[in-house]
Amino acid sequence: MLLVKRAKAFHVGDEAAFTPDGRLYEADELARSFNQLARTAKAQQKDLALKERRQAAFVSDVAHELRTPLTAIRGNAEMLLDPDLPPEMHEKFLSIIIGESERLSRLTNDLLTLKRIENDIMPFELSRVNLTKVCNEVLDMLEPILRDCEAHAEVVGEAPDVLGSPDRLKQVVSNLVENASRFIEPGGHIVIELFGLRGNSIVAVKDDGCGFGDADPALLFDRFYRTDSSRSRGTGGTGLGLAIVKSVVEAHDGTVEAINLPEGGACFIVAIPSIPGDAAA
Numbered sequence: 001m002l003l004v005k006r007a008k009a010f011h012v013g014d015e016a017a018f019t020p021d022g023r024l025y026e027a028d029e030l031a032r033s034f035n036q037l038a039r040t041a042k043a044q045q046k047d048l049a050l051k052e053r054r055q056a057a058f059v060s061d062v063a064h065e066l067r068t069p070l071t072a073i074r075g076n077a078e079m080l081l082d083p084d085l086p087p088e089m090h091e092k093f094l095s096i097i098i099g100e101s102e103r104l105s106r107l108t109n110d111l112l113t114l115k116r117i118e119n120d121i122m123p124f125e126l127s128r129v130n131l132t133k134v135c136n137e138v139l140d141m142l143e144p145i146l147r148d149c150e151a152h153a154e155v156v157g158e159a160p161d162v163l164g165s166p167d168r169l170k171q172v173v174s175n176l177v178e179n180a181s182r183f184i185e186p187g188g189h190i191v192i193e194l195f196g197l198r199g200n201s202i203v204a205v206k207d208d209g210c211g212f213g214d215a216d217p218a219l220l221f222d223r224f225y226r227t228d229s230s231r232s233r234g235t236g237g238t239g240l241g242l243a244i245v246k247s248v249v250e251a252h253d254g255t256v257e258a259i260n261l262p263e264g265g266a267c268f269i270v271a272i273p274s275i276p277g278d279a280a281a
Helices: 002-008 025-080 087-118 131-141 143-148 166-181 217-221 241-251
Strands: 127-129 152-157 162-164 189-197 200-207 255-260 266-273
Touching: 025 087, 087 241, 127 131, 127 166, 131 143, 131 152, 131 166, 131 189, 131 200, 143 166, 162 166, 162 266, 166 189, 166 200, 166 241, 166 266, 217 241, 217 255, 241 255, 241 266
Parallel strands: 152 189
Antiparallel strands: 127 162, 189 200, 200 266, 255 266
C-alpha cells in the first residue's frame, strides 16, 4: 500500500516525487530509483529540445545561404537566353555562373565536414602531432593564395606536441590563415605563433588587417556569422570556416577564442592539451 500511494504522486520530471523515509528499505531504494529515472528523463528532454532547436536553426541557415548563389546562377542563366544579348556579355555572365557554382561546391563540402564532426561520424585517427610541422605545411600549401594577396606569412616559436589528428589540425590552421588572408591589405602580415602555456600547446594566428570591430568574439564561431560589410560574401568565404575550427578544436578537448589586437588586426588563439614532457615519443 505504501508503494501504491507513492507511485500515484509520481510525474516524470518531478525530482521530489519520492522521499525516502527509512521505514522500508525496499521502498526507499525504489524511491531513489524513480527519482533518478525522473532526473534522467528530464535531462534527456532538455537535450532533445536543444538538438531540435539547433537542427531547425541549421536548416534555416543553410536555406538562407543557398538562396543567394542559386538566385545569381538563375538570373545570369536567364540573361544568356536573351537573343539580343551582345556577344561580349556572354563571357561576363558565364564567369558569374561558374563562380557561384564553385561557391556552392565549397559551401556543400564545408557543410558536410561540419555535420560529420558535430555528429561524431568522422572518427579521428590520433597520433603525436608536431605543431611546427603542421603550421609550416599549411603555409606551403597556401602559398599560391598568400602570394596572390601579397601576404607575408611566417611561423615563430615552438609548442609541445599534442595528441590529435594531423589532418584535422592542419585544417584548423589552414582555415585560420585563409581567414586572415581575406582581411589584410596587400603586403600585410600573418604570423603563426607557437608556445606552451599551463599544460596546453598554443597556436595563435595573428594578422594586421581590419580586425572584427565591436562584434562579440564568441559569435565569430557561429555558422554563417559575419560582422559587417567588410566581412561579406565578397571575401570568398563560406561562413563556415571558423565554425569548423571550433568543432575540430573542441573534439581535441581544446578551446579557441578571438581578440582584437591593440595595434590593429585580429588574433585567433587555439589551446590544445599538450602531451606531457615525460610521455613516450
